[in-house]
Amino acid sequence: MFPMPRHDASANQRNLARLCLLRTILLAGLLVALGVAEWGLHVPVFSDPSIVAALLLLTLFNGGSVWYLQRRLHVTEVMLFAQLVADVTLMTLILYRTGGATNPFVSWYLVPLAIAAATLRIGFTASLALLTLSTYGVLLF
Numbered sequence: 001m002f003p004m005p006r007h008d009a010s011a012n013q014r015n016l017a018r019l020c021l022l023r024t025i026l027l028a029g030l031l032v033a034l035g036v037a038e039w040g041l042h043v044p045v046f047s048d049p050s051i052v053a054a055l056l057l058l059t060l061f062n063g064g065s066v067w068y069l070q071r072r073l074h075v076t077e078v079m080l081f082a083q084l085v086a087d088v089t090l091m092t093l094i095l096y097r098t099g100g101a102t103n104p105f106v107s108w109y110l111v112p113l114a115i116a117a118a119t120l121r122i123g124f125t126a127s128l129a130l131l132t133l134s135t136y137g138v139l140l141f
Contacts, residue, residue, distance in 0.1 A: 012075040015119045016065060019083055023062045026108060030055065030094065033105070037098075045098060054093040061086055081124045084112040085131060092135040100139040109136060 034051070037043040045051055065083065068075075088109065095103050109132050116125040 010075060011119070012077060012080050013069060013072075015115065016075050016080055016083065017069055019080070019087075019115060020062055020065050020069065022111060023058070023065075023087065026091075026105075026111075027055070027059060027062065030105065034098070048097055051094060051097050054090045054097075058087075058090045058094075061090070077120055077124065081116070081120055081128065084116055084120075084128055087112050088128065088132050088135060092138065095139055100141075101136065106136070106139065 034045045034055075037045050061083075091105070091108055095101075095106055098105075100106075113125075113129060113132055116128045120128075
């Protein structure tokens, strides 16, 4: 399902492939949790257009990334950073509409930060940390 780059592929390609896999796991978990809320607890989450739009954008973004990897195109550090920024931004929208900082999925913020810390230069990591901190702060209100 997920194209793992050849052994001669760049580290950024391998990291993007892993990020796509993690994003797919996140999307599956979100859909299960939101489905339980919608149909088990009768909380109308799928009637919120911003939640549906964010899930759709995250899914399309992930699909586009997988498509890009399948073509064995060059993945830059800036592209990987942009992927992480998109994850944080779209997850913030979903979290904001589904409980804010009390949502158990808020711990997902640690995943992009850990990936950035392990794979990107300090400037990108610090920028992502500031974005994540500010978006988490928004969730507190």
